[in-house]
Amino acid sequence: MVETWHCAFRSTFRLLPRSEQSLQLGVFLSSDGQAPEAILTKLPYASERAETPGELPDPKRYRDGRQLLRTVGLVYEDSDGRLRVTELGRALLRWLPHLTKENAPVLGRHAALALAACQLRNPTGEGKRYANEVVVFPFRTIWQIMLTLGGRIYSDELNRAVFKITREDQVGAAIETIRQARSSGDVSKMGPETVEGSAKNDRILVWMAWASFGWLLIRDKSESTDGSYTVNPKCRQLLYEISRIRHRHRDFSNEIAYVKYLAQCAAIPPDVR
16 A cells, blocks of 8 residues: 555646646536547547547546546546536536636635545545555645645645645644755755656646646646745635535545545535526
């Protein structure tokens, strides 16, 4: 079992500004009840790059997208292998054409409620890799640390300090370690890296795309002057409030039950249109 956060993901999603990633998101969220093969044919794909003319996208594109969106409570596969979109996913689909930086906190509050309940150890394929002693809520942990440390965090701090947290009582020590590293300018004070190699920034980015819910709650480091991820000022108060919610770590019977629970935590109001 791994003792650090699993960082093999490479796919990510972005709600603002709109991009090919948001087009792919729309395909998944509008495909409730469809089989993976049908969804794969609709995913954005540069056909000219295919080895064989007319060849479909690699099935991995579907699997990666499903895994990415399942992690934050948007979709799951039913017992027949068909994609199902949760209430949170359906709400996001309604919001997609209308999302702006100004109204981001409205949807952001519901998203944050779901993210705060996400567990590192859970019944998904990647969540099963963790030992029973791992009882951390990853996105809530990231928010707590950012809010305590001036609303910002750097990739090195995530990689060397945050990704090693496996229990809530370790958060305070991680914050102090990051403070010492910032004060001294010596990142080695936080210990060795969790993710190494040329792809490490891409893999760290995925965790922040999740924690920000597609960059609604947190701003990408490309928007900062010092290379830090920063809390969206419009979402600071809601993240402060929601990060104080205490969830009991649960053992779920299966992946479907877990993802439905996350969507339920989002407290999406009924669509009465």
